[in-house]
Amino acid sequence: MTGYTIEDLQEIDERCRTIAADDLGFDVPDVVYHLVRPEEVYFAAANGLPARYSSARWGAQFDAEYGRYQRGESRIYELIFNTSPVHAYLMEGNSLVAQTLVIAHCLGHGWVFEHNRWLGGVDRAIMPRVLAAAERIADYMGAHGRERVEDFLDACHAVAIHQPQAQLIRPAATPEPEPRRSRYDALFPDEVEADRRDVLAERTALRRRFPREPEQDLLGFIERHARGLDDWQRDIMSIVHAEQGYFLPQLRTKLLNEGAAVLCHQEIVQRLFLPSDRYWEYEALNAGVVAPHQGRVNPYNVGIALMREIMRLATEPDDEERERWSWAGETDPFEQVRTVLRDYDDEGLLREFLTPKVCEECRLYAFEHLPRDPRRIRVSSREADAVRDILIPQHSTFGIPRVEIVDADFRGRGELLLAHRHDGIGLDAEYACGTLAQVASLWGKPCTVETVKGRDADTPTWFTGHPDGRAEEHAACPA
């Protein structure tokens, strides 16, 4: 250890906790810290949770990320898990100042985990289930061969992320058509009869439709309705489904969560009155964390800018802003931040607080890819509206295209038909084919998705994947 003891860390935690509660109003639940070796930090980072089932999947990510660490290209300072109690990993060998920053940072995450409506809504007692799942999957690997189980896991992971999200607005069910009635019906018996027959046929077709409403839960639907699956396969599907469901709220609150954590570490460390050499070390670390990333969005940078913007609105709004936010200028800044942290996700946070001021401060720009060399980009605008038009939709689906199951008896042969609810941009052909072959291997029959070609929203196209791994594109609906 580098010049400090576990007791030192304990004391730092207590001091930070007091400041968080007394000065910031962040009453943080207990966090259990583990001082662990870099290798373990990186492995848990690859897993998302500690002690998850063994899989080459995590091994691949660990291999890549840990290699970057060993070459000095990456450094994870902390890792925190949304469990109850909250567990956090501190990396062995970091300086005391770095650990101080991390502990103060984790208190922000801890508060958000406990109070945010999306993050608090998950099963925070998930660890016993994770351990039990790990054991069962190890048994399946023993019984059916590791390679077969790994292949099956890959297929499940290909679509597990497509799960319905908690929404404030739900689409209404498709209403059943009713025959029109009019007082003059008696005058046109033939027309009325024909109309009645049409409506009846329509209604029958609707009732036969399966699923009745488009299904957003891809893996869940397949688990319930696919034929010919063994028990162990269904079990693995439900494990992957449940664990992915646990991670989804973290995707939808990345900016919010990191913003809160950076706010906490900045405000707390300011109040620790570190001696100047340590303070400068802290400042250097902090600057590294929130530095803008060239060419993409650093969630720490934009997150803290959004938090600071809320605090500014709470204390020094201009007249226009006073008009727009009833609380502007009239409330305690930390209280307002807590209110937002409780109820918002990234999409809401960006919609309301990604103001021109924030765009300018974070130096955000919108870009497009060069048509001839998509690896290079051209800055298209620095206007807040242009930035918002891209960033907000990206965060409303956290980058996952919306794909739903619309027919589980496609072509009358029990095939699966999916529909991509596009926003003007179609699915990537190579990845659509690869994914569909995986879905087909789960479903046991060909699976087709309807999407559009590239940016051409008027040209529909279809991809079909087969259980044997083949896949192809059709220019016309294969029905």
Added chain:
Amino acid sequence: MAVVGDSGLPHDAGRRDALHHRERLRRKITEQLKERIGEEDIVAAGPDKRIRVPVKGTKRWQFILDRGKGGGVGQGDGEPGDVLGPPGDGSEPGEAGTEPGEEIYEVWLDMEEVEELLFSELELPRLRPRAQADAEATRTIYDDIARKGPQLDKKATLRENLLRNAKMGRPGLGGLEKPDLRYLSYRELPKPHHKAVIFLAMDVSGSMDAGRKRIARLFFYWCVQFLRRRYDQTELVFIAHTTEAREVTEHEFFNRMESGGTRVSSAFETVLEIQQDRFPAEDWNIYVLHVSDGDNFAADNRRTIELVRRLASFCSLVGYLEVDPRAGAGRHKLSAHYQKEVADLEGFVFAAAAEDRALWPALKRFFARDRVEEVVR
């Protein structure tokens, strides 16, 4: 609150999963190689050269939007109209990623590795101990963990104990019990150590055009590579035939072509002669592999089938590969006669290869591993 010393979890889990990942990668590479064994850069590589193998099938499939179409948001310098380098990859460790995982795309292998990967799936079938041959030799490989076994895996056992304790809410080690015990599990692989002779007979007649010759030679090239690498005590006998057959050197076998008609029985007669002369069946495992385009002299078919029957009665394997780009071209083909007469003959295997892709399945048919197990059982 609490700062705990460490995570209480096994320390090597990451490395173990990384090993599983590499093993999986290895298997996928092997799959790729099988498709490519007809390619010149592999065959021509020679023992010292390294070849590049792209690895397909390691991508993490997900539905993603058409790449390069959506645009995005970045941070930093740049005025509208400026062209910048590639955007950052945006992926962060620990995220249940929304970015598709792009993994390793190609690896460099030297020929030794290529052959090791490929040949681990092949075996000389029905290889039996013969007189003078050494006693059955096996090598033992410890490469798995099981609940029963002779040799305790201490690390895995402690891990089980920790997990079990954790599930009952007790952190740390302690109370080692039977369900915790894990053992190293092993497989015994037969160590080929038997005397075997392989007759490689090739049709070099005029009807073997360039395409057929190429496939025939590729097939024998891989046979020889396989046999040399995996079996140190094998004799190879090379036979070339048209209407007549003769024993040739390896160099002649792979390089000379003749013209003339085809009488397959001549090859089998030569095989029989040499066998009776030099390789008594009590002492040797005998294998015969014959490759032809199947255009046999019609009057010779009866005699050929007779000889196949006779050879199959004491050989471990009589194999026939028909190389014909116009697969299934007609009833006059030798394969059609074999199909009719000796399709179910024990110890006789025939296959067709019309293109490079069919080479691996053909090799796999002749040198199938499970045959050995059948005999052992």
